[in-house]
Amino acid sequence: MKQVIAIDGPSGSGKTTIARLIAKELGFNYLDTGALYRAVAMALIKNMIRPEDTDDKLRDILKKTLVTFNNGRVFLNGQDVSEDIRSKEIDHYSSVFSARKIVRDFLLDAQREAALHDDLVVEGRDTTTVVFPDAKKKIFLDASVEERAKRRYFQFRGKGIDITMDEAKMNIIERDKRDASRDIAPLRVAEEALLIDSSNLSVEQVKNNIIDFARTDP
Secondary structure, eight states: OEEEEEEEEOOTTSHHHHHHHHHHHTTOEEEEEEHHHHHHHHHHHHTOOOOOSSSHHHHHHHHHHHEEEEEEEETTTEOOTGGGSSSSSHHHHHHTTTSSSHHHHEEEHHHHHHTTTTTTEEESSSSSIIIIITTTTTEEOOOOOHHHHHHHHHHHHHTTTOOHHHHHHHHHHHHHHHHHHOSSOOOOOOTTEEEOOOTTOOOHHHHHHHHHHHTOOO
């Protein structure tokens, strides 16, 4: 396995922005595991799969599903869906379906395969604990519910998606509950991870803290 810098954290903590910047500065490739789960959720929804459906039904669709991530773009069966997967609906169902073991197993090998060929900055919710437990450096990026809701609100509004601040906050709270309480790979802080609360930090400050951490001896 090549060098891996793994960043976990809840929805709206700024993982994607920070991971992209870290990868660019260090000359690593960037892997957005959340985008992979969103693409899988899109494939399942398009095929009329519901969260309560059996593993066999999900398996039938997953057998015909190819999800890849390349140069910051995510592809579903060869089609670039990078923008389409950022909707409120996909945001919800990616969290719901990611709790299913069959979905996590489907994407686990693809994520680990990426680290066999390139140095990676990878971000998600179980990259430090499950996907890359032997990562060179582990970071848990967090922020207050209020700050994360504000970021999500402006993210959706910037894409022309109608949402209120109250809806954004409820979305964050519900997502946190699902991520922390699921039986398989719940969101948690790895013992050796650097914990950063970005609530009152600029993007530059967070980036510099992680860069300094990444460059220290193991």
